[in-house]
Amino acid sequence: MDDGIASIFLKEYFVKSTLMTFSTRSVLPFIATLVLPLSFTGCTGEKTGDIASSKGTKTEAAAPAASFAPITSARPNRTAFAPTTTSIRKAPGAEITAPKIKYNAGEDPEFARQHGWPVKGPSPLPGSILPQKRIVAYYGNPLSKKMGALGEFPKDDMLRRLKGETARWEKADPSTPVQPALHLIAVVAQGEPGKAGKYRMVIPDTIVNQVYGWAKEANAILFIDIQTGHDDIRNILPRFEWLLKNPDVHLGIDPEFNLIASKKKPGTKIGTYDAADINYASGYLKDLVKKYNLPPKVFIVHRFTRNGVTNTRKIVLRPEVQIVMNMDGWGAPWLKRDSYKDYVVAEPVQYTGFKLFYHNDTKKGDPLLTPQDVLKLHPKPVYIQYQ
Numbered sequence: 275m276d277d278g279i280a281s282i283f284l285k286e287y288f289v290k291s292t293l294m295t296f297s298t299r300s301v302l303p304f305i306a307t308l309v310l311p312l313s314f315t316g317c318t319g320e321k322t323g324d325i326a327s328s329k330g331t332k333t334e335a336a337a338p339a340a341s342f343a344p345i346t347s348a349r350p351n352r353t354a355f356a357p358t359t360t361s362i363r364k365a366p367g368a369e370i371t372a373p374k375i376k377y378n379a380g381e382d383p384e385f386a387r388q389h390g391w392p393v394k395g396p397s398p399l400p401g402s403i404l405p406q407k408r409i410v411a412y413y414g415n416p417l418s419k420k421m422g423a424l425g426e427f428p429k430d431d432m433l434r435r436l437k438g439e440t441a442r443w444e445k446a447d448p449s450t451p452v453q454p455a456l457h458l459i460a461v462v463a464q465g466e467p468g469k470a471g472k473y474r475m476v477i478p479d480t481i482v483n484q485v486y487g488w489a490k491e492a493n494a495i496l497f498i499d500i501q502t503g504h505d506d507i508r509n510i511l512p513r514f515e516w517l518l519k520n521p522d523v524h525l526g527i528d529p530e531f532n533l534i535a536s537k538k539k540p541g542t543k544i545g546t547y548d549a550a551d552i553n554y555a556s557g558y559l560k561d562l563v564k565k566y567n568l569p570p571k572v573f574i575v576h577r578f579t580r581n582g583v584t585n586t587r588k589i590v591l592r593p594e595v596q597i598v599m600n601m602d603g604w605g606a607p608w609l610k611r612d613s614y615k616d617y618v619v620a621e622p623v624q625y626t627g628f629k630l631f632y633h634n635d636t637k638k639g640d641p642l643l644t645p646q647d648v649l650k651l652h653p654k655p656v657y658i659q660y661q
Contacts, residue, residue, distance in 0.1 A: 396591055455489070495522045504534055577617050
């Protein structure tokens with residue numbers, strides 16, 4: 275563990291403009307009872323995007339040190355996000371015209387087809403989880419109640435709630451079995467550099483093993499999630515071979531907290547990963563699969579901004595690794611659908627995921643999207659994450 279700071283720092287995000295745009299954030303102090311003194315910035319469950327237009331232009335600014343209020347530079351253009359329409363044209367001489375089908379953003383199969391779905395990737399190897407099953411995960415860290423459902427509730431209550439969510443998804447889509455999962459933030463971005471000067475903290479192995487035990491108790495798989503701060507994924511990922519060599523442990527990475535290039539503090543700027551970084555991580559997982567004779571690994575890449583992942587066309591698909599681009603933004607249902615369309619469907623990689631925030635998606639009175647709502651998306655997400 276790099277840090278011995280006694281307070282927990284939590285970041286604050288705001289939805290700005292129609293593309294889940296990033297306005298400003300600060301790292302605020304939050305005191306909590308922990309197993310040990312830790313300093314958290316991490317993912318507190320409050321996500322938004324960078325300042326980006328639908329054409330991809332982007333500017334970003336660090337949050338001021340002083341207090342601030344949410345900024346809104348533009349009113350949402352509801353017309354721009356109105357349901358799209360796909361119609362079947364009447365053949366010459368035909369007397370009956372098929373009714374027009376109205377789609378919300380992210381639901382139109384023709385839009386998906388035009389952008390390359392379904393993706394032509396390697397055939398699933400024996401033991402693959404996707405696409406035969408849908409993964410439903412609880413995300414967070416047991417040392418903080420503010421980082422997600424995994425740590426918000428006591429262990430037994432948390433596992434009971436997760437079981438209830440998996441049942442809801444099985445009922446909504448009986449054709450796809452559900453694989454429960456715990457998604458642990460094992461490396462947490464920090465608002466302070468710490469002893470290593472890397473603006474990140476590695477959670478003690480004892481805590482990681484504890485959560486791994488919870489996963490086994492629930493017949494769930496485990497994801498370890500890495501927020502690198504100013505560290506390099508090439509330095510931090512090999513540290514977890516002791517855990518990833520297990521067949522039921524998989525990987526997630528968070529571009530938001532990869533800030534090597536900008537050297538900004540986590541929570542003041544949105545980070546990014548390039549295809550080269552993702553290819554390194556998937557190559558590392560591929561080598562582990564071969565070294566330990568494992569079933570394929572699932573590899574989650576969170577994304578909620580246009581520049582969160584760059585050069586997606588250069589991402590390499592490997593039989594040993596199943597890559598999921600997970601739509602990680604929060605907000606109203608129309609905003610989440612639009613972000614899914616622009617950042618996940620429009621730039622196909624392999625599989626898709628969708629994150630649901632119990633608190634932030636509903637904080638302005640909007641309903642939490644149901645499994646039935648999410649299953650209308652095209653392609654249908656095969657990884658669902660609750661925070």
